[in-house]
Amino acid sequence: WGMQNYQGKLLAKNMGLKSKIMFKAANIAVKLFNIFSKYDCDLAEINPLILTQDGELIAADAHLELEQEALYRHKELEQLNIPIRKDSPRIPTEFEIEAEKIDKIDHRGVAGRVVEFDGDLGLLIGGGGASLTIFDAVRYHGGKAANYCEIGGNPTVKKVKELTKLILKKPGIKGLAVITNVLNNTRVDLVARGVILAMVELDINPSEYPVLFRSAGAYEEDGYKIIRKYGIKYLNRDYSIDQAAKTAVEMISNLK
Incomplete structure (x- = not known):
């Protein structure tokens, strides 16, 4: 047993x-x-x-x-005295239902809890508790998140791609921020490939669309090579997740 x-x-x-x-x-x-x-x-x-x-x-x-x-x-x-979890009485949105379906297409990696908001900055974030820190940092610096989507556990390129496409197709989205803490269980290059493929399939020019990429961990340099190749703005681990969140908010603000 x-x-x-x-x-x-x-x-x-x-x-x-x-x-x-x-x-x-x-x-x-x-x-x-x-x-x-x-x-x-x-x-x-x-x-x-x-x-x-x-x-x-x-x-x-x-x-x-x-x-x-x-x-x-x-x-x-x-x-x-373990408290009983109470499910939220709020009915999931179509966005959240679709995200759950995407998470189930492959057992590898997780999308965590995906929540839809009415902001204009799409978020693909990760790093355990750091995800909440990133989300709060976006708000602190004056940004409005369009969603909360935490990735981890080494999701496949397909799963990252489909989640990214879901976020980018959301009405009102003006930009995307891919920000994670240092991840020891998620390959940065796979995340990068998924993000790039999503944009290509949506006929979005990665070098022209407002995207910020700050992710550190396994295959980090390989991931940055991919990002650099497609002209996406990236920050390495020398920049804190707070600095990355601030940069992402400024990136969106400069469009107005």
């Missing part, structure tokens, strides 16, 4: 871990998976998992989401 110790060790070994670190990581992986399975979790995450100079692995933060419909099977959790 669940993940066995040998499976945890194989997983850690395939990650390139060795010696004591491999056994410690394997132990954490087994326990995390078995908690996920035992308690009917929708999500069981340790992020970040820190390796200290002394060779210890420390869970600096963790997040669990329990399936509400399965709580009745876990009476032992009642003492934790």
